Amino acid sequence: MGIPLIQQVRVAKYLIGKKIRGVKRYPLVLMLEPLFQCNLACAGCGKIDYPKDILRRRLGVEEAVKAVEECGAPMVSIPGGEPLIHKEMPQIVEALVKRKKFVYLCTNAILLDKRMDDYTPSPYLTFSVHLDGNRARHDESVCREGVYDKAVDAIKKALNKGFRVNINCTLFSGEAPKEVADFFDSVMEMGVEGITLSPGYSYQHAPRQDVFLGRSQSKELFRSIFNIGKGRKRKWRISQSSLFLDFLCGNQTYQCTPWSNPTYNIFGWQKPCYLLVDEGYAKSFKEMMETTDWDKYGSGRNPKCDNCMAHCGYEGTAVTDTFAHPLKALKVFMRGPKTSGTMAPDLPIVYDRAAHEAEVAAQQQAEQKKCASGQAV
Numbered sequence: 001m002g003i004p005l006i007q008q009v010r011v012a013k014y015l016i017g018k019k020i021r022g023v024k025r026y027p028l029v030l031m032l033e034p035l036f037q038c039n040l041a042c043a044g045c046g047k048i049d050y051p052k053d054i055l056r057r058r059l060g061v062e063e064a065v066k067a068v069e070e071c072g073a074p075m076v077s078i079p080g081g082e083p084l085i086h087k088e089m090p091q092i093v094e095a096l097v098k099r100k101k102f103v104y105l106c107t108n109a110i111l112l113d114k115r116m117d118d119y120t121p122s123p124y125l126t127f128s129v130h131l132d133g134n135r136a137r138h139d140e141s142v143c144r145e146g147v148y149d150k151a152v153d154a155i156k157k158a159l160n161k162g163f164r165v166n167i168n169c170t171l172f173s174g175e176a177p178k179e180v181a182d183f184f185d186s187v188m189e190m191g192v193e194g195i196t197l198s199p200g201y202s203y204q205h206a207p208r209q210d211v212f213l214g215r216s217q218s219k220e221l222f223r224s225i226f227n228i229g230k231g232r233k234r235k236w237r238i239s240q241s242s243l244f245l246d247f248l249c250g251n252q253t254y255q256c257t258p259w260s261n262p263t264y265n266i267f268g269w270q271k272p273c274y275l276l277v278d279e280g281y282a283k284s285f286k287e288m289m290e291t292t293d294w295d296k297y298g299s300g301r302n303p304k305c306d307n308c309m310a311h312c313g314y315e316g317t318a319v320t321d322t323f324a325h326p327l328k329a330l331k332v333f334m335r336g337p338k339t340s341g342t343m344a345p346d347l348p349i350v351y352d353r354a355a356h357e358a359e360v361a362a363q364q365q366a367e368q369k370k371c372a373s374g375q376a377v
Helices: 005-020 061-071 089-098 112-118 135-142 147-160 177-190 215-232 242-248 285-291 311-324 326-335 353-376
Strands: 029-032 075-078 102-107 125-130 164-171 194-199 263-265 268-270
Touching: 005 102, 005 311, 029 061, 029 311, 061 089, 061 285, 075 089, 089 102, 089 112, 112 147, 125 147, 135 147, 147 164, 147 177, 164 177, 177 215, 194 215, 194 242, 194 311, 215 242, 242 311, 242 326, 268 285, 311 326
Parallel strands: 029 075, 029 263, 075 102, 102 125, 125 164, 164 194
Antiparallel strands: 263 268
16 A cells, blocks of 8 residues: 555544544545646546636635644645646645645646745655556646656656655546556556556546546456456555455445545535535535535436546545455455456446436537527527
8 A cells, every 4th residue: 555654543543533433424535626727628627617717716825724624634635727836835735734734735747847846845745646647648638748758757856855756547438458557567666655546537527528437447447457467466556445446346335425525625615525516515614514415426326426436435435444344454455456256236326317317418408509509690
């Protein structure tokens, strides 16, 4: 597992405290989005589809720190947009590190070389660099040539300066398992701390919808990748629980626990999770936790969640299962995810599928009429 011992101990202490107090819903990682603006326009991104006035907005240092303290999660992931665009990001990170929060500062690394000296190496700070595959695959994913090479150069420089560096890898449709396995091997050779994995979520506002994996496709892909890894006898350092990886390979039946990764951004506390951007906002963390209809979301409960297996929804579930069944988790950790045999069943669909399909058809017809009207004008 690609997570330092100090972080494992601190997070375990936090979780045990919640269990002892009988808290059923609690945050594990705060997704702190200080801006939506980015210097890339990736094909699978649903976070940059906003008007220019929204893209110019930023969370200030005081507001960001207040959200972190209000939430209380031991880990803070800072995605975007591209956080290194934010002029006050060094001050935000410094304030969170001072409070001994484990900060994952997400970046596409285009600006990392220039901005690196604005930060100080610390066991509480990790640069989480976005890399979706080898040079050709990654540059295709981010829709710009040369980004892979720039990211790798910045990674090497950050490691030489003593920074913690993690790779954030999202896999999409059309992945070749061998190429992904080769990419993981190359990442390990770079000397990074670990890899965070996730199948891409089908954002409604993403520029392209044909890049996303279905649920069964995701399971087959991850089984193939880890099977290759076993054949090579390679130990990839993955910055996630062994049971989450087992879930990705179709061996665990899990329900999403979106409250484990709450999101705070320029609009407030986002309901119910980082990935669903049209469900409304709350003014406080307490309000978000108490007023969100959690039973309305998750696998089989909501059509928007049907193909989601993202870490921000299911890693928290896997961590809870690890504490509930430590021997099962240890077994998976020792042998790796199962890559053959019958898969665990998916949760049953309880929403009205026919009604949902009719609603989608009506929306598509409305969009077509709108487009036709615009063309006519």
